Amino acid sequence: MRVPGTIEKHDPEHQAHVCRFLGIxxxxxxxWLACYNIIHWRRFNNFLMELRDKIEECKRNKDQLCLTLNETLRLYGIEDRILNPIQEEHLLELTNRILDEHDLNWFFENHERIIEELEETFEKQSYEQHQGSA
Structure with missing residues (x-):
């Protein structure tokens, strides 16, 4: 899984443009790229440690896990994505269920598959919603 906000090394032409823009x-x-990505890795790592603590506390207290929409979007690396209310509800339910049954390690081991299944579900929901309004 690629950490949200990190960037891959640009091609040489783009590198020159980035350096001109940054004045370096x-x-x-x-x-510069290594430092930039380290900042995002560190932020995401801190987020994951807080999330892990929240999950462990819920399990220890036998409470139902209830992530916020922002936490869930950040976990998937899709903070900028706009979801409709049905997609938001599905995402929250799925993620809370997954993390209630498994741990974060399992989530990240299966991250790509989970994202693919979510995309398929979102496309299906959009299609059904479009068909219902037609």
Whole structure:
């Protein structure tokens, strides 16, 4: 899984453009990119540690896990995605159920498959909603 907000190394032409924009020499591009990505890794890691603590506390207290929509979107790396209310509800229910039955390690091991299934479900829901309004 790619950490949300991180970026891949650009092609040489784009690297030159990025360096001009940032006002740094081209030979410092790789250092800049590493630092940029470390910042996002660290933020995401802190988020995951807080989330893990929340999950463990819910299990310890035998409470039902209830992630917020923002936590869920961030976990999937889709914070910028706009979902309709039906998709939001489905995402929250699925994620809370997965994390109630499994741990974060299992989630990340199966992250790609979960995302693919979500995309299929969202497409199906959009199609059905479009058919219902036609």
């Amino acid at each position: 020499p081209l030979h410092e591009y790789e250092d």
